[in-house]
Amino acid sequence: MTREEETVVITRVLGGDANAFETLVLEYQKQVYNQALRLLDNEEDALDASQDAFLRAYRSLGGFRGESKFSVWLYRLTSNICIDKIRGRKRQQTVSLTVANEDEEPRDQEIPDERSDPAAVLDSAETLRAVADGLNSLSEDYRQILILREINGLSYDEIGSVLQLEVGTVKSRIFRARRQLSGFLMDTGNFCEKAPSDISKEVREA
Amino acid sequence: MMDCSNYQEMISRMMDGDLSVDELAELQGHLSECENCSAVHSAFLSISKNLADDMADPPAELVASVMGAIRGMDVPAAPARFPKVRYIRTMRVLAGAACLAIALFGATRAGLFDNLRMNDTSDGSITSYGMQSVDDTALRDAAAEDGDRSTEITSGTSNQEFGSEWENDNSAAISAELTRVIDATVISNYAENRGEAVSLVSESGGVYELISLLDVDYYLNDIEEIEIECDYYVTFTLVDGSFVTVEIWLTDEEIWCNTDGEQEFYVASCTVREFEVCLYGDES
Numbered sequence: 001m002t003r004e005e006e007t008v009v010i011t012r013v014l015g016g017d018a019n020a021f022e023t024l025v026l027e028y029q030k031q032v033y034n035q036a037l038r039l040l041d042n043e044e045d046a047l048d049a050s051q052d053a054f055l056r057a058y059r060s061l062g063g064f065r066g067e068s069k070f071s072v073w074l075y076r077l078t079s080n081i082c083i084d085k086i087r088g089r090k091r092q093q094t095v096s097l098t099v100a101n102e103d104e105e106p107r108d109q110e111i112p113d114e115r116s117d118p119a120a121v122l123d124s125a126e127t128l129r130a131v132a133d134g135l136n137s138l139s140e141d142y143r144q145i146l147i148l149r150e151i152n153g154l155s156y157d158e159i160g161s162v163l164q165l166e167v168g169t170v171k172s173r174i175f176r177a178r179r180q181l182s183g184f185l186m187d188t189g190n191f192c193e194k195a196p197s198d199i200s201k202e203v204r205e206a
Numbered sequence: 207m208m209d210c211s212n213y214q215e216m217i218s219r220m221m222d223g224d225l226s227v228d229e230l231a232e233l234q235g236h237l238s239e240c241e242n243c244s245a246v247h248s249a250f251l252s253i254s255k256n257l258a259d260d261m262a263d264p265p266a267e268l269v270a271s272v273m274g275a276i277r278g279m280d281v282p283a284a285p286a287r288f289p290k291v292r293y294i295r296t297m298r299v300l301a302g303a304a305c306l307a308i309a310l311f312g313a314t315r316a317g318l319f320d321n322l323r324m325n326d327t328s329d330g331s332i333t334s335y336g337m338q339s340v341d342d343t344a345l346r347d348a349a350a351e352d353g354d355r356s357t358e359i360t361s362g363t364s365n366q367e368f369g370s371e372w373e374n375d376n377s378a379a380i381s382a383e384l385t386r387v388i389d390a391t392v393i394s395n396y397a398e399n400r401g402e403a404v405s406l407v408s409e410s411g412g413v414y415e416l417i418s419l420l421d422v423d424y425y426l427n428d429i430e431e432i433e434i435e436c437d438y439y440v441t442f443t444l445v446d447g448s449f450v451t452v453e454i455w456l457t458d459e460e461i462w463c464n465t466d467g468e469q470e471f472y473v474a475s476c477t478v479r480e481f482e483v484c485l486y487g488d489e490s
Binding site for chain 2: 013014015016018019021022025026029030032033034037038043047050051054055058060061062077091124125128131132134135147148150151155156171172174178179181182185186
């Protein structure tokens with residue numbers, strides 16, 4: 001959806017046509033949900049966070065000044081909501097490491113078996129899980145920025161506005177996040193077709 | 207002379223379409239002769255592909271629940287220049303101690319100070335506000351009751367109250383007013399306000415008054431947690447019923463503020479006895 005199209009929809013919503021908001025929800029739900037899912041690594045929490053993000057966007061829509069695209073603003077809301085949830089978890093310490101580990105097995109089984117090639121499913125699921133685990137191993141900052149880039153597809157400038165960072169910082173942080181995630185995946189035996197130990201060393205030391 | 211680390215950063219930028227033609231040529235030259243960087247390139251690509259390919263479909267209930275909730279809501283109003291807010295005055299004692307009281311006021315300055323008790327200490331330099339004690343339930347109730355009331359700038363350092371220029375809020379006036387207030391930084395819990403919600407503590411050693419500056423966005427977070435890791439946990443209640451929180455870590459002689467584990471600021475040498483917080487906003 002272009003910025004102009006967004007503006008038209010937002011104007012209709014602010015004019016009292018609440019149903020018009022559905023256009024925005026439909027347009028961005030996948031991005032928002034996956035952003036939350038990647039940040040929170042939990043489907044239920046991701047759904048909650050996504051609902052929350054859209055509802056807050058709606059309530060705050062009058063305050064949206066169009067300085068960025070609506071989508072970017074929405075991702076920023078989502079990001080903040082998720083970070084809040086993550087920190088809430090940490091504070092309450094209700095998620096122990098043990099529990100988190102116990103969760104992994106059922107999660108593996110939940111990975112949808114929708115790929116056409118059954119032989120590829122296992123490898124693919126394993127890699128996907130490894131990437132998800134690797135993402136979770138990153139610091140909050142790295143995870144957040146990598147998701148904004150890879151899942152939400154934001155530009156460096158847009159990420160800078162979401163996270164209030166200089167573009168130079170955005171570039172280097174994305175690089176460091178990728179590097180660290182690569183290191184994790186190599187250390188855990190993924191991407192091993194290309195001399196894992198050497199690469200891993202190179203990546204970590206770089 | 208570029209080393210592999212530089213080239214690997216270029217790989218990252220290349221994937222994001224950030225390289226010039228010349229840079230691209232240089233990188234490709236390097237990749238053709240450096241196995242390690244080629245492997246890094248493959249790894250980065252693989253990460254990107256895996257993340258992009260693994261997009262889940264959102265549950266169908268997402269749209270339904272959002273639209274169901276929205277249909278019961280008012281049309282979102284055009285905002286004031288600053289979001290309407292109510293004021294919270296919070297006071298806590300030294301690190302580790304429980305929060306003594308949290309009181310929320312949606313009222314005018316007079317109403318606010320009616321609820322405050324001024325305590326001057328022996329040397330006269332320390333002034334603290336005592337407050338009525340309310341629990342979270344009362345706080346939330348108060349928030350509900352005060353929903354439609356806009357407020358004016360309400361603040362004070364010792365017995366001094368800010369002048370009327372505050373009522374027409376502008377950041378320059380606020381900044382000017384705060385020039386006499388130094389030494390401490392509060393960063394909100396959220397990236398949203400990182401580096402912006404800079405708040406300040408009175409240098410007088412008197413009331414430590416933390417005033418959140420601009421850009422505390424009103425659509426921020428709910429707060430549910432009570433247990434905190436930090437020493438101070440400041441909560442702003444906002445007009446839509448949401449909350450913004452600020453955490454502060456203290457030691458006896460230093461104030462540390464932490465936003466995300468990566469940024470930790472040494473702020474000042476002082477012992478904070480207590481502090482208050484207010485948000486401001488006018489324009490109904």
